[in-house]
Each structure stands twice: as C-alpha cells, then as structure tokens.
Amino acid sequence: MKDHYVIVGAGQVAAQTLDSLRRGGHTGQVTIIGDEAEIPYQRPPLSKKFLAGELAVERLYVKPATFYVHPNTELRLGVRAEQLDISRKTVSLSDGDELLYERLLLATGTTPRKITVPGNDLAGVHYLRSVADVDRIRAELPTVEHVVVIGGGYIGLEVAATCRQLGKKVTVLEMADRVMNRVVAPEISTFYAEAHAKQGVHIHTQALVSAIHASTKNPGRVAAVETLGGQSFPADLVVVGIGVLPVTSLAARAGIACENGIAVDEYCRTSDRDVFAAGDCANHPSLRYGRRVRLESVDNAFEQAKTAAANMLGASQIHDRIPWFWSDQFDLKLLIVGLNFDYDQVILRGDPASNSFSCCYLRGQELLALDCINSPKDYMAAKKLIQDRQHCDLGRLADSSIGLKDTVL
Ligand SMILES: Cc1cc2nc3c(=O)[nH]c(=O)nc-3n(C[C@H](O)[C@H](O)[C@H](O)COP(=O)(O)OP(=O)(O)OC[C@H]3O[C@@H](n4cnc5c(N)ncnc54)[C@H](O)[C@@H]3O)c2cc1C
Structure with missing residues (x-):
C-alpha cells in the first residue's frame, strides 16, 4: 500500500515515531504491531515506583490511549510480526494477516538474557522487562520474606532497592568483582555497594550462581539460590537481571545486517533502504565516539525515533547525540x-x-x-x-x- 508505514514493536520508539511522522506531515496509514497487551509505555518505573505499587499502569503510558485514535493509525496489540520479506515489502503477522509496507521501522527492543542453571524454571524465578512481569512479581511479593536478585547491574540494583524499601530481606548475587562493572568506574561501584549495605541489602560479588533449588514442602517453587563453591541463600522470590539481548531475529531472517543489534547507519537506515531501526535493538555509528554503539536508554529511544521518522519521510538527518541515562536507587x-x-x-x-x-x-x-x-x-x-x-x-x-x-x- 502506498504511504503505508509499519512500525514493528509497540514501545517507547513506536510512540515517538508515530508522533514525529504525524508532526512531519505524514498523512498516510501507520500501523504499529506490538506483541504485548499494553499500549506503548515507559519501562523505567517498572523497577522503581511501579514495582513499589506507587503508580497505576496508566501513568506509564508514553501517550494517552486517545493519541492512537486516528483514521489512518492502527495499533495492533497482542500480535507478533513473524516474517519480513524485503523483496515483496511485506510483513506477516501471528494472526495470519500480511501487511504491505512502503517503509518499515524495526523497534523491537531487547529481551532479558536467560539464566541457564538447573532450577531456572521454578515458580518464583522472574525476569523484569514488562508490565506483565511486574504484575507477576507483585502478586507474589506480599508473602515473600527473602528476595534474591541475580545480577548487580542497574536493573538488579533498582529492584533490590525497591524490594528493600518494601521491607524485604534482599540479597544481590553478582558474578563480577563489583556491581555495575560494565558501565561505571570502581569508585562508583564501591559507593553504590556501600549505599546498599547501609540500607541493609546484602551484596555478594564474585558470586556465580550454579543452581536454583526448590523447597521440599513445595517442590515446584524456589527456596534457595546456590553459588559456585556451595554457598546457599534463602529465596522466596528471585529476580534475574543479568542483561538483555537485542531482538534481531525478524531482521536477521530477512537478510538484514545484524551485529550486536540491527546494524543501521547514521540515518537509522538498515542494510535495506526501506527498513529503518531505532532504540534498544539498533546498533548505530557514534560519530562523537568513533565506534558503533547499541544503547539501552529512553533518551536514545526517543531521539533515534525522531531521526528515523524524519528520514522515513525523506530527510537526511544524522543521529549523533551525546547519550544520557539515569538510575534511581534509594x-x-x-x-x-x-x-x-x-x-x-x-x-x-x-x-x-x-x-x-x-x-x-x-x-x-x-x-x-x-x-x-x-x-x-x-x-x-x-x-x-x-x-x-x-x-x-x-x-x-x-x-x-x-x-x-x-x-x-
Ligand atoms: C526495568 C527497566 C528499567 C529501565 N530503567 C531505565 C532508566 O532508568 N533510564 C533509562 O534511560 N532507560 C531505562 N530502561 C531502558 C528503556 O526502558 C529502554 O531503553 C526503552 O524502553 C527502549 O525502547 P524501545 O522502543 O527501543 O524498546 P521497548 O520499549 O522494549 O519496546 C519494544 C517492543 O517491541 C516488542 N516486540 C519485539 N519483537 C516484536 C515482534 N516481532 N512483533 C511485535 N512486537 C515485538 C516488544 O515486546 C516490546 O514491547 C529501563 C528498562 C527496563 C526494562
């Protein structure tokens, strides 16, 4: 269909891209395909105020539901884009439909890296990426005393802080020799480890999880986490935060170049000229830092979305921003x-x-x-x-x- 722009993934990027396309004068059809049940929402509060139960889900929405009510806008939720054919310019959906596009944006985000130790599938072992994940955790929290967080990155530490503020006994198990080791200097890791310790969070570094054990009373449910060397930590609930992987399978199967994400140029264009990518899933050249980067931040999602939308409309805008990111803990x-x-x-x-x-x-x-x-x-x-x-x-x-x-x- 002429002028039909399709956005795959209904997250932060999708909401901003739709806004920018409309502001940029696009009057044609825009279809957003999202495999979650919610309209596009902000994820940062998921490990903070939303996990603490201080925010209603509506407060997470990037734009109100009415924003998507437009004769030429279709938001298809609970539907997966399953196959992309760049020669026919079609995308097939899990509900059996097939859409013809003029330009397509991949905004598929990331998915949590899974822990592969024995016991990883026990009830009470959670990941935290979506509203549905938090709903599951929150449903269990009232009866939980000990929380074990696997991974001492931002998300792990934010979850630890929130659970501690909810009065839980919290242990963080980090396999590296310091928390947030991928992103900050040792001085900052030490500061955060001490800040958590002052609040009563137990952080163990060089603690590689080797197994998750069930309780004898309830064999399907988590009761403890064991680290290499045999130390055991009581756990009524486990949150795994060991990083994320970019969602690239749709692009890769279509023959689009991927390397640590969907490879795009400075215009957010992939190796196919009518397919763009932006946000957590996109690996782009940073002119300022002279290398390719894939960023997982709200600012990057919004800014790349704006650039992608402009270029989908025919501009030649370069994305080269100084990234920024935030984290709230206590x-x-x-x-x-x-x-x-x-x-x-x-x-x-x-x-x-x-x-x-x-x-x-x-x-x-x-x-x-x-x-x-x-x-x-x-x-x-x-x-x-x-x-x-x-x-x-x-x-x-x-x-x-x-x-x-x-x-x-
Ligand atoms: C718990 C948590 C806390 C965070 N805290 C911060 C913070 O404090 N500060 C900060 O800057 N950033 C933070 N982030 C990161 C930030 O939320 C992301 O950078 C941002 O959401 C990226 O937006 P996106 O649109 O690229 O991806 P997402 O918002 O992840 O959206 C991608 C969507 O695409 C869907 N999808 C994937 N494949 C398909 C398919 N084939 N068909 C249909 N749908 C598909 C996914 O299910 C998802 O809904 C946090 C993230 C999490 C999870």
Whole structure:
C-alpha cells in the first residue's frame, strides 16, 4: 500500500515515531504491531515506583490511549510480526494477516538474557522487562520474606532497592568483582555497594550462581539460590537481571545486517533502504565516539525515533547525540552523560560521603563522560563540554566549588 508505514514493536520508539511522522506531515496509514497487551509505555518505573505499587499502569503510558485514535493509525496489540520479506515489502503477522509496507521501522527492543542453571524454571524465578512481569512479581511479593536478585547491574540494583524499601530481606548475587562493572568506574561501584549495605541489602560479588533449588514442602517453587563453591541463600522470590539481548531475529531472517543489534547507519537506515531501526535493538555509528554503539536508554529511544521518522519521510538527518541515562536507587539519583570508552583516569568532584558528587572520565585531559550522583548542575554542564570535545584543567576539575564549565582549558 502506498504511504503505508509499519512500525514493528509497540514501545517507547513506536510512540515517538508515530508522533514525529504525524508532526512531519505524514498523512498516510501507520500501523504499529506490538506483541504485548499494553499500549506503548515507559519501562523505567517498572523497577522503581511501579514495582513499589506507587503508580497505576496508566501513568506509564508514553501517550494517552486517545493519541492512537486516528483514521489512518492502527495499533495492533497482542500480535507478533513473524516474517519480513524485503523483496515483496511485506510483513506477516501471528494472526495470519500480511501487511504491505512502503517503509518499515524495526523497534523491537531487547529481551532479558536467560539464566541457564538447573532450577531456572521454578515458580518464583522472574525476569523484569514488562508490565506483565511486574504484575507477576507483585502478586507474589506480599508473602515473600527473602528476595534474591541475580545480577548487580542497574536493573538488579533498582529492584533490590525497591524490594528493600518494601521491607524485604534482599540479597544481590553478582558474578563480577563489583556491581555495575560494565558501565561505571570502581569508585562508583564501591559507593553504590556501600549505599546498599547501609540500607541493609546484602551484596555478594564474585558470586556465580550454579543452581536454583526448590523447597521440599513445595517442590515446584524456589527456596534457595546456590553459588559456585556451595554457598546457599534463602529465596522466596528471585529476580534475574543479568542483561538483555537485542531482538534481531525478524531482521536477521530477512537478510538484514545484524551485529550486536540491527546494524543501521547514521540515518537509522538498515542494510535495506526501506527498513529503518531505532532504540534498544539498533546498533548505530557514534560519530562523537568513533565506534558503533547499541544503547539501552529512553533518551536514545526517543531521539533515534525522531531521526528515523524524519528520514522515513525523506530527510537526511544524522543521529549523533551525546547519550544520557539515569538510575534511581534509594535517595540516589544517578545521571550518566556520555560514554566512558577507553578512559585513562577518573577525577571525583565533591565528596562521596555527602551523597552528592560526580565522577569525571577523561582520556588525557579530554572529558568523555560523567556520572553525577545527586549533582544535576554538573550533569547540565557536562553535555556541551563532552559534545565539544573540551579539555579540562585537571586540578580545577577536582575542585567542586569551581563550576564544571570553568574548568575548560
Ligand atoms: C526495568 C527497566 C528499567 C529501565 N530503567 C531505565 C532508566 O532508568 N533510564 C533509562 O534511560 N532507560 C531505562 N530502561 C531502558 C528503556 O526502558 C529502554 O531503553 C526503552 O524502553 C527502549 O525502547 P524501545 O522502543 O527501543 O524498546 P521497548 O520499549 O522494549 O519496546 C519494544 C517492543 O517491541 C516488542 N516486540 C519485539 N519483537 C516484536 C515482534 N516481532 N512483533 C511485535 N512486537 C515485538 C516488544 O515486546 C516490546 O514491547 C529501563 C528498562 C527496563 C526494562
């Protein structure tokens, strides 16, 4: 069908792309295919306020339900896109339908990496990616005393903080030698481990889970988690947060180039000129950092969606943003701006004991990235400095009484 734009995946990217297509003047048909039951929603609260029961599901919606009520918009929920044929420009759906598209956007996001140890299929072992996942966890929480979180990344630590605030006994098992090891410097890992310990969360590092055990009373349900070496941790409920994998199967089967995600160029275009990809599933070139990256963040999802929509409409807009990300754990707001690839030193601004400080990542004197803990001022200034590849006076950078932008050489 001429002018028919199809979006596969009804998440953050889909909602923004539809908005940008309409604002960009697209009056033709847009069909969004989503395999979940909900209209597009924000995932960040899932491990935070929504898990705590402080938000109704409607508060998660990226746009209200009325936003999708439009004569040329169709939101097909509970339906999977199963096959993409780029030569015929068709996509087949799980309900038997086949759609003809002019341009298609893959916004398929990620799926949790599964733990493969014995006992991984016991009742009470959960992952956390969707509203349905949280509904299942919340249904069990009232009768749960011990929660074991497998994985000390952002999601694991956020779940740990929320469950602790709900009064649960919480243990985090992390196989690396420090939490959040993939993304932050050791100084920040230490700070977060201590912050959790102060709140009563038990974090064990170098703790590789080897088995999940059932209870003798209820053989189908989790009772303990064992780590290599034989240590056992009581568990009435387990949340596994050991990373995610980009959802690429539809693209890969269609012959679209994939490598750690669906490979796109700086215009969000895949190896097929009429198929675009954006958000968590897309691996794109970062001009600022001189390498390909796949980002899992709301900001990236929204910004790439805007670029993809513009280019689906015929523009030649480049996506090259300084990424940012946040994480809320207890009363600590972490804002990360930039990517710290290949840093050779870190400089702390402020005193971690005050719970308000920043960690600057540098290569030589060039500022690459910042982790800002309860320090929004540094965060605000950092973006431009990083974008402009500014070099800083390291002595002044270490002095938090000097504004970040006044440290530029
Ligand atoms: C618990 C949690 C906490 C988070 N916290 C933060 C945070 O604090 N800050 C931050 O910046 N980011 C956070 N994120 C990440 C952020 O939510 C993602 O970056 C964002 O949702 C990506 O949007 P997306 O549209 O690319 O993918 P998604 O929002 O994941 O949407 C993809 C959708 O596509 C569907 N789909 C996949 N394949 C098909 C198919 N073949 N047919 C139909 N539908 C399909 C999926 O089921 C899913 O609904 C968090 C994520 C989670 C899970």
